[in-house]
Amino acid sequence: MDFIKFVRIVILCSSLCESSKILVTPVDAGYNSRLKNMIQIGKLLMNAGHEVTLLFSDQLEVDALYKLAETNTMNKTFNVIHYKKPPVDPSKDMDTLNQDWLKGMMKKNGVDALEYISSVFDVIISYPLEDDIVWKRISTANFDLIVSDENVYYSRIVAASFDVPLILYSNWGPMTFGANLVQRFNLALVPAFVEPYSDALSFSERVYNVWQYYKLLRVNENIFSKSIGLCRQHGYGEACDNIKDAEKTVSLIFMNRNDVLHYPLPLMPHVISLEGFFLETPKSLGHQYKDIIERAGKNGIIVVSFGSMFRKLWPELRTIFAKAFAAMPQTVIWSYEGPTPEGIGKNTYVSKWIPQESLLNHPATKVFVTQCGASSSFQALHYAVPVVGVPFFWDQPYYCQKLTERVKAGQTVHLEGITSEKLKRAMEEVIKNKTYKENAAKAAAIYHDQPIPPKDKVVYWAEYVIRHKGAPHLRSQGANALNFFQYFLLDITALVAAIIVAMAIILIIIVKKSISIFSRNFKKNKRD
Ligand SMILES: *[C@@H]1O[C@H](CO)[C@@H](O)[C@H](O)[C@H]1NC(C)=O
Ligand SMILES: *[C@@H]1O[C@H](CO)[C@@H](O)[C@H](O)[C@H]1NC(C)=O
Numbered sequence: 001m002d003f004i005k006f007v008r009i010v011i012l013c014s015s016l017c018e019s020s021k022i023l024v025t026p027v028d029a030g031y032n033s034r035l036k037n038m039i040q041i042g043k044l045l046m047n048a049g050h051e052v053t054l055l056f057s058d059q060l061e062v063d064a065l066y067k068l069a070e071t072n073t074m075n076k077t078f079n080v081i082h083y084k085k086p087p088v089d090p091s092k093d094m095d096t097l098n099q100d101w102l103k104g105m106m107k108k109n110g111v112d113a114l115e116y117i118s119s120v121f122d123v124i125i126s127y128p129l130e131d132d133i134v135w136k137r138i139s140t141a142n143f144d145l146i147v148s149d150e151n152v153y154y155s156r157i158v159a160a161s162f163d164v165p166l167i168l169y170s171n172w173g174p175m176t177f178g179a180n181l182v183q184r185f186n187l188a189l190v191p192a193f194v195e196p197y198s199d200a201l202s203f204s205e206r207v208y209n210v211w212q213y214y215k216l217l218r219v220n221e222n223i224f225s226k227s228i229g230l231c232r233q234h235g236y237g238e239a240c241d242n243i244k245d246a247e248k249t250v251s252l253i254f255m256n257r258n259d260v261l262h263y264p265l266p267l268m269p270h271v272i273s274l275e276g277f278f279l280e281t282p283k284s285l286g287h288q289y290k291d292i293i294e295r296a297g298k299n300g301i302i303v304v305s306f307g308s309m310f311r312k313l314w315p316e317l318r319t320i321f322a323k324a325f326a327a328m329p330q331t332v333i334w335s336y337e338g339p340t341p342e343g344i345g346k347n348t349y350v351s352k353w354i355p356q357e358s359l360l361n362h363p364a365t366k367v368f369v370t371q372c373g374a375s376s377s378f379q380a381l382h383y384a385v386p387v388v389g390v391p392f393f394w395d396q397p398y399y400c401q402k403l404t405e406r407v408k409a410g411q412t413v414h415l416e417g418i419t420s421e422k423l424k425r426a427m428e429e430v431i432k433n434k435t436y437k438e439n440a441a442k443a444a445a446i447y448h449d450q451p452i453p454p455k456d457k458v459v460y461w462a463e464y465v466i467r468h469k470g471a472p473h474l475r476s477q478g479a480n481a482l483n484f485f486q487y488f489l490l491d492i493t494a495l496v497a498a499i500i501v502a503m504a505i506i507l508i509i510i511v512k513k514s515i516s517i518f519s520r521n522f523k524k525n526k527r528d
Helices: 003-015 033-047 058-062 064-077 099-106 110-116 119-130 132-141 154-162 203-233 237-249 287-299 315-326 356-360 374-382 396-406 420-432 434-448 454-468 477-481 490-527
Strands: 021-025 051-057 079-083 145-149 166-170 252-255 271-273 301-305 331-335 348-351 365-370 387-389 410-412
Touching: 021 033, 021 132, 021 154, 033 051, 033 064, 033 145, 033 166, 033 374, 033 454, 051 058, 051 132, 058 064, 058 079, 079 119, 079 132, 099 110, 110 203, 119 132, 119 154, 119 203, 132 154, 145 154, 145 454, 154 166, 154 237, 166 237, 166 454, 203 237, 252 454, 287 301, 287 331, 301 315, 301 356, 315 331, 315 348, 315 420, 356 365, 356 374, 365 374, 365 420, 374 396, 374 434, 387 396, 387 420, 396 410, 410 420, 410 434
Parallel strands: 021 051, 021 145, 051 079, 145 166, 166 252, 252 271, 301 331, 301 365, 331 348, 365 387, 387 410
Antiparallel strands: none
16 A cells, blocks of 8 residues: 555544445446446445445346456455346347447437436336345345435435435436436526536527426426336335435435536535546556557557447448548547448457557547547546547537537537548547647646545545435525425516506506596686
8 A cells, every 4th residue: 555545544534434334326227337437436435444335236247348347346345235137138128238229219319318218217126126135135234325326216215214324426417317306506507408508508498498307307207106106016115205305315416527527507515526536547558559559650549439338339330430530540449349340441440348548548649539428528538638529329419518619629520410521520620730639638737626636525425424424404405395486486576577567557547547637627627
């Protein structure tokens, strides 16, 4: 252990030296960066001396990507509680291994996509509910804290049943699935969901934003009532209501957010921005990659990754990408799995697993071609790499907008109407025009200027909740108690409107009366 690490542990220990028991519940729909980030939270808490238990399905253990990425971390360190889940069928399950399902998702945006996958919530909740052994193990464990992905409603039941403080994690930043989990103060500048808007919304954008908000509320309502129904069927009683009420009972919201990347917005004090806590210290590159970079010479390299879900691509798309890469003078390293794409160039190396952070950290990297996932976007920010964003769905257009419009560190090429030529031109422009690299460097400098290292922030706030057995003082109870009319001040607007109308009526009566008195007097005068 090096000295600094030792000092840090001593400092952390001075506030809380006994180890606490923490349950961490990620969304398990195959291995992806969202799940990885939850495991990372678990690791940070474990390194701070706590006893961490992870809850996920037994199927994850046979997930190829999971095994590749996590075996070393899992075996020696965590307690794991598995719930039983049937093997994934990539031809029909709603799973990231199912390409048709992914393509279906891509046709929809925002709230429609959420509605499309809403039955996933039943699936996520029903497997652990059906597994009695899981409940028994949890009930005897006496957890001091639960840290859960926002979408795992099972943890909300556990929290309510055993009165354990709950922290919910939002991987997407401010766009929680629950419209009221992180309240949208206010829809004139805060996106209701994943729309790729800036904070200066036009009239039509605001109309759409408000419309999305109400749709989101409705979709939330349906999902909650189905999940609560399932929960009650399994006999968990009143605790089931916490599925909906968690927005009022939660201790903290851990939000994957940072002020450089995201637009400023008003948040309650129980919402903690975690500033890309999951970024790793890049290891030095292996010989294979060092050789590739050396051979690339002064042209440098292009790093390409579309995230864990889009490593495999359908034929037309992979050909478009391959041809665009082949036309570049740089060497291209592409995280890709599947048949060799048609038209692939001699300059392109494909591998199903690339040391992404180490490559982005290398000065030879000229541009990062990315889907703009939440994690990749933080990586681009942290390593000051300009990007060409190719968003597929969900939060990806939103994050591409952040990188290319807010940070101005690259260009976005939309999949609709994409051609090799368009992609090639974007890459050339981002490499040639130094403005993008300069903007990336400026943003990185601000990003690195933080009072607490992000990893310590996670540990500090988790221990804060443990020490005080919850954090209700950070939530606005008043804001929770408001109804629709009060929240939007419609009652006040109605009052003002009523007063104005009343005054107008009085005024009209007075004027009418005056006129009639005046004209009567006038006529009388004339007669006299
Ligand atoms: C980790 O544990 C699994 C079973 O839980 C086992 O199959 C695997 O070999 C172990 N890996 C290492 C690196 O010890
Ligand atoms: C470089 O890009 C910036 C931002 O898009 C643009 O304003 C500028 O005109 C470009 N410069 C050149 C030389 O094309």
